Amino acid sequence: xxALPDNRGYFGKFGGRFVAETLxxxxxxxxxxxxxxxxxxxxxxxxxxxLSDYAGRPTPLYHAERLSExxxxxxxxxxxxxxxxxxHKLNNALGQALLxxxxxxxxxxxxTGAGQHxxxxxxxxxxxxxxxxxxxxxxxxxxxxPNVKRMKLLGAKVTPVDSGSRTLKxxxxxxxxxxxxxxxxxxxxxxxxxxxxxxxxMVRDFQSVISREAKNQFIDAEGSDPDYVVAxxxxxxxxxxxxxxxxxxxxxxxxxxEAGGRSSKDGDHSAKLNYGRPGxxxxxxxxxxxxxxxxVMPVHSVSAGLDYPAVGAEHSYFYESGIAEYVTCTDKxxxxxxxxxxxxxxxxxxxxxSHALGYLIENKDRFAGKRVLLNLSGRGDKDMPIIEEELGL
Amino acid sequence: MKKYNGFYLMxxxxxxxxxxxxxxxxxxxxxxxxxxxxxxxxxxxxETIADAAQFMIDQNIGFAExxxxxxxxxKTSGAEKDIxxxxxxxxxYNMEMQQxxxxxxxxxxxxxxxxxxxxxxxxFIRALGVDMKINIISFMTPESSDDSIIxxxxxxxxxxxxxxxxxxxxxxxxxDTDTMRKISLAKENASVPVVLGFGIRSRRSAxxxxxxxxGFITGxxxxxxxxxxxxxxxxxxxxxxxx
Numbered sequence: 015x016x017a018l019p020d021n022r023g024y025f026g027k028f029g030g031r032f033v034a035e036t037l038x039x040x041x042x043x044x045x046x047x048x049x050x051x052x053x054x055x056x057x058x059x060x061x062x063x064x065l066s067d068y069a070g071r072p073t074p075l076y077h078a079e080r081l082s083e084x085x086x087x088x089x090x091x092x093x094x095x096x097x098x099x100x101x102h103k104l105n106n107a108l109g110q111a112l113l114x115x116x117x118x119x120x121x122x123x124x125x126t127g128a129g130q131h132x133x134x135x136x137x138x139x140x141x142x143x144x145x146x147x148x149x150x151x152x153x154x155x156x157x158x159x160p161n162v163k164r165m166k167l168l169g170a171k172v173t174p175v176d177s178g179s180r181t182l183k184x185x186x187x188x189x190x191x192x193x194x195x196x197x198x199x200x201x202x203x204x205x206x207x208x209x210x211x212x213x214x215x216m217v218r219d220f221q222s223v224i225s226r227e228a229k230n231q232f233i234d235a236e237g238s239d240p241d242y243v244v245a246x247x248x249x250x251x252x253x254x255x256x257x258x259x260x261x262x263x264x265x266x267x268x269x270x271x272e273a274g275g276r277s278s279k280d281g282d283h284s285a286k287l288n289y290g291r292p293g294x295x296x297x298x299x300x301x302x303x304x305x306x307x308x309x310v311m312p313v314h315s316v317s318a319g320l321d322y323p324a325v326g327a328e329h330s331y332f333y334e335s336g337i338a339e340y341v342t343c344t345d346k347x348x349x350x351x352x353x354x355x356x357x358x359x360x361x362x363x364x365x366x367x368s369h370a371l372g373y374l375i376e377n378k379d380r381f382a383g384k385r386v387l388l389n390l391s392g393r394g395d396k397d398m399p400i401i402e403e404e405l406g407l
Numbered sequence: 408m409k410k411y412n413g414f415y416l417m418x419x420x421x422x423x424x425x426x427x428x429x430x431x432x433x434x435x436x437x438x439x440x441x442x443x444x445x446x447x448x449x450x451x452x453x454e455t456i457a458d459a460a461q462f463m464i465d466q467n468i469g470f471a472e473x474x475x476x477x478x479x480x481x482k483t484s485g486a487e488k489d490i491x492x493x494x495x496x497x498x499x500y501n502m503e504m505q506q507x508x509x510x511x512x513x514x515x516x517x518x519x520x521x522x523x524x525x526x527x528x529x530x531f532i533r534a535l536g537v538d539m540k541i542n543i544i545s546f547m548t549p550e551s552s553d554d555s556i557i558x559x560x561x562x563x564x565x566x567x568x569x570x571x572x573x574x575x576x577x578x579x580x581x582x583d584t585d586t587m588r589k590i591s592l593a594k595e596n597a598s599v600p601v602v603l604g605f606g607i608r609s610r611r612s613a614x615x616x617x618x619x620x621x622g623f624i625t626g627x628x629x630x631x632x633x634x635x636x637x638x639x640x641x642x643x644x645x646x647x648x649x650x
């Protein structure tokens with residue numbers, strides 16, 4: 015793993031701990047417990063056993079032959095959609111849920127956008143006997159209703175959030191407010207590489223299992239590393255996971271795909287690295303879509319998981335230092351990709367992952383003759399209500 | 408130590424005139440005023456203040472308009488009364504710093520109260536170019552360790568904002584024994600007043616705060632009064648605290 019963040023939680027100039035003073039002691043405790051958890055052999059054995067027997071890891075690396083043929087490239091998909099609960103989110107939730115027990119806490123709270131992280135957290139809470147409350151923007155509870163039902167079935171309390179834009183950012187605000195009150199017995203199980211230090215580091219590390227597996231699998235399949243590693247970026251956890259072991263590897267180009275939404279106009283997209291500028295939100299200094307005065311701007315994406323105005327601090331660092339490149343894919347292109355993958359590979363991808371795929375399809379000349387590793391971060395069953403509406407099924 | 412009591416009002420809320428009138432009236436009794444500059448994602452605030460902030464943002468009112476009102480308040484309220492700006496780090500991050508510094512110095516703005524800037528990030532904000540004459544207020548909480556209370560108390564300017572409970576603005580004031588001990592520890596080590604805030608909404612809780620600390624800050628209660636009965640509501644609430 016890289017040396018960043020530094021001991022103050024900064025990736026270059028991005029990151030930090032911009033939270034209420036009340037939370038500083040808890041953040042220090044989490045950081046300390048995390049380091050000790052990672053060194054504890056028993057805990058690590060537990061985690062890897064759960065990752066294999068419960069989550070279903072390692073996930074396959076799938077060579078998408080028909081898609082490859084169509085695009086004139088060699089396309090491999092890391093099948094995180096096959097992880098138990100349907101997305102990569104469980105990798106981090108399992109790690110942090112074990113950490114919660116390790117710290118002696120009995121309750122977890124989480125935010126969720128698409129509902130995938132909420133489901134993953136509710137699942138781990140059921141598995142480990144923890145109390146669980148998930149905050150979800152009202153708009154998201156409506157467009158991702160199957161996941162709300164799943165969380166309830168798993169025993170979690172789902173609290174709809176009616177403030178602000180009633181989406182992911184407001185769910186994070188609500189969870190942070192709860193945590194400021196309950197931090198003594200509650201762990202805030204953040205689902206993306208966002209928030210105050212140590213969360214961006216912890217979530218990245220728990221997600222890095224994706225590229226730890228993929229790196230060997232790709233070499234076994236192709237005899238070399240890929241030319242491109244492609245992942246969608248909302249907060250950026252699946253991208254952080256698949257980039258982790260490819261950072262600084264010669265000849266490997268890292269591509270993060272942001273939600274281009276309806277257009278590049280303010281309020282029409284969620285592409286902070288493409289159209290935003292640095293600011294401070296949700297505990298870290300990072301790229302943000304904001305007004306001239308510094309208020310957070312309304313954002314849009316057809317995909318609830320990407321509908322977030324900021325991005326993990328490490329991605330801001332990758333962006334400014336050129337370690338990764340960030341591009342966009344519109345709602346329409348993602349929906350086309352959603353349909354395309356269903357039709358020619360028999361895989362229904364999550365709308366989030368469809369953005370990575372959509373970029374690939376729309377820019378096929380760029381990838382001609384190249385070896386591409388795409389992170390298929392989740393499956394699309396949860397998107398059926400919105401797909402019915404958008405594609406008129 | 409002389410008591411140091413403050414009150415919070417959201418800048419230009421519910422309208423410019425009511426805000427200025429309330430601020431001037433309040434400063435006849437309080438030692439300082441905290442002027443809130445709205446931010447879209449106020450994670451330290453409860454519903455009452457968060458809604459007030461959203462109301463201002465919806466009307467496109469921000470620092471530019473509020474700073475004009477502060478000039479009006481300064482014309483009437485004496486220089487012995489202090490004014491602080493209360494907002495979130497991203498609003499300061501986006502300020503045109505030279506202009507902001509000049510305004511603060513001309514209007515004798517004593518400091519910034521930034522609830523998402525803990526002690527460990529104060530330097531980051533200072534490095535944005537905030538003039539050294541404008542203090543960045545230190546917070547202490549029931550969660551602060553003894554060591555951090557001592558360290559922070561020694562370097563604090565203007566006053567120490569002791570958040571008397573875990574949680575957000577608008578909750579209930581009820582400090583436990585350990586919190587009272589920490590407040591005493593802060594007082595022993597600080598050369599500035601240790602002022603208690605969060606959850607102080609009545610004369611009774613204010614009296615308790617004055618007894619254990621060097622003063623109190625109240626905010627949500629005033630916003631509620633403004634919401635229900637405008638300036639008169641504010642004035643009645645004010646009287647509850649001081650008469």
